[in-house]
Amino acid sequence: MKSLSAVALLSLSAVVNAHGDHHHRRHNLVARQNSASATRSFTYSGATNPTAIPLPSIVAGAVSRPVVPIASTPAAGAKPTAGFSNAPGVPDLTEFRKNVLANKYPEGDKVPAVNSPEVLQWMEEVQNSGIQIPALETTVEGGSCQANLPLASDASRCWWTCNNCDAKEDVVECNQPNHWGISFDDGPGFYTHELLDYLDQERLKATFFVVGSRVLYLPEVLQAEHIRGHQIAIHSWSHRPLTTLTTEQVIAELGWSKKIIKDTLGITPNQMRPPFGDMDERVRKISLAMGLTPIMWTRSDGLVFNTEDFDVAGGTRTVQQVLTNWQNIIQAAGRLTDNGFLTLQHDLNQQSIDIAAGYIIPDGLARQLTIEPVITCLDMPMANAYIETNDNTTNPPTAKLGIFNKKATSAGVSVTSGTLGSIFVGTALAFASLFAGF
Numbered sequence: 001m002k003s004l005s006a007v008a009l010l011s012l013s014a015v016v017n018a019h020g021d022h023h024h025r026r027h028n029l030v031a032r033q034n035s036a037s038a039t040r041s042f043t044y045s046g047a048t049n050p051t052a053i054p055l056p057s058i059v060a061g062a063v064s065r066p067v068v069p070i071a072s073t074p075a076a077g078a079k080p081t082a083g084f085s086n087a088p089g090v091p092d093l094t095e096f097r098k099n100v101l102a103n104k105y106p107e108g109d110k111v112p113a114v115n116s117p118e119v120l121q122w123m124e125e126v127q128n129s130g131i132q133i134p135a136l137e138t139t140v141e142g143g144s145c146q147a148n149l150p151l152a153s154d155a156s157r158c159w160w161t162c163n164n165c166d167a168k169e170d171v172v173e174c175n176q177p178n179h180w181g182i183s184f185d186d187g188p189g190f191y192t193h194e195l196l197d198y199l200d201q202e203r204l205k206a207t208f209f210v211v212g213s214r215v216l217y218l219p220e221v222l223q224a225e226h227i228r229g230h231q232i233a234i235h236s237w238s239h240r241p242l243t244t245l246t247t248e249q250v251i252a253e254l255g256w257s258k259k260i261i262k263d264t265l266g267i268t269p270n271q272m273r274p275p276f277g278d279m280d281e282r283v284r285k286i287s288l289a290m291g292l293t294p295i296m297w298t299r300s301d302g303l304v305f306n307t308e309d310f311d312v313a314g315g316t317r318t319v320q321q322v323l324t325n326w327q328n329i330i331q332a333a334g335r336l337t338d339n340g341f342l343t344l345q346h347d348l349n350q351q352s353i354d355i356a357a358g359y360i361i362p363d364g365l366a367r368q369l370t371i372e373p374v375i376t377c378l379d380m381p382m383a384n385a386y387i388e389t390n391d392n393t394t395n396p397p398t399a400k401l402g403i404f405n406k407k408a409t410s411a412g413v414s415v416t417s418g419t420l421g422s423i424f425v426g427t428a429l430a431f432a433s434l435f436a437g438f
């Protein structure tokens with residue numbers, strides 16, 4: 001690893017609110033770049049890595065590298081590497097593949113039906129959980145704050161994105177200063193294996209918040225993440241803003257995600273992250289009733305710890321903006337004296353992976369941060385990240401607690417400050433078309 005000062009020229013054209021035209025994503029758009037077409041120099045002084053993709057090549061529409069199959073597929077019965085001694089071996093995928101072909105799972109990237117025997121059973125389990133699901137109305141327009149103003153101003157809803165509310169059950173930080181709980185959302189994807197190789201090279205472990213229905217196509221990538229010592233957690237089935245869905249639909253989204261991961265790994269995650277951070281008291285209580293602790297990302301000093309890396313592939317942010325976000329995050333993180341931090345990053349597009357492996361992680365390493373999965377940044381062993389292997393004496397099921405967030409508050413950062421990652425629609429379509437014929 002070396003430190004260098006990369007100077008690049010960038011054109012800031014057409015970045016303003018460009019992701020507002022997706023049909024269900026209108027969160028908190030921030031017009032932070034008003035110069036419609038200016039050319040500016042950009043200096044990135046963070047550490048980088050000798051094999052980093054040059055910044056001018058990390059752009060929307062970059063030529064996609066060929067998708068190569070993951071180097072080695074775990075054998076049935078394989079177990080994760082160190083630190084997870086009671087993990088069961090991973091199942092053979094023959095049965096799983098048969099079930100996929102027989103349409104035993106809901107369709108990819110669609111909200112699952114709510115009348116299947118599985119979902120009916122999960123609804124009953126939620127009902128019997130002892131956790132009251134508040135009868136809050138669903139939000140509209142993709143959970144946009146602006147389109148739901150009366151709800152967005154109702155503090156009792158504790159709507160994470162619109163009320164700036166961290167509930168006591170929400171995990172929003174790591175326990176120790178200078179610890180960075182690193183995570184990647186929206187996979188498994190076609191380039192995830194490149195990130196896995198880089199993490200291996202640096203002997204790092206991360207958390208992957210996976211979209212359940214993407215496991216349909218890439219189960220061996222999920223197995224590789226797990227076997228190589230990373231934490232797997234849930235990010236819904238179809239990546240919809242969950243506050244817009246009915247309670248039955250949210251149960252279906254989370255239940256099917258739990259099931260497909262269990263069928264692929266032999267264990268079930270007990271942590272979840274709502275797509276776009278879109279969670280209110282109803283979605284939160286459903287998650288808890290299903291044994292899932294919500295894991296968000298840090299907000300501090302008016303800054304949302306969202307790198308916006310996802311938006312580079314769509315052209316609504318540049319790599320330079322993402323690295324500026326990172327520099328702001330790292331400065332705000334440095335002012336946290338009692339705790340570490342959680343960020344929002346993604347592993348679906350090659351641009352996000354190039355930024356993480358080439359720039360952001362090398363910089364975190366150079367700053368001597370402790371980079372680790374969410375579960376260990378909460379001072380718990382990897383086993384505690386799964387329902388079957390969780391130690392209930394030290395990590396009681398989430399339903400009964402409220403211990404995670406030391407600083408639960410409904411005050412904090414400004415409502416206007418969060419673009420919460422952009423919508424997935426365009427990529428989902430590209431993704432789906434790539435899979436046609438599978």
Ligand SMILES: [Zn+2]
Nearest residue numbers: 185186275276
């Ligand atoms: Zn996501």
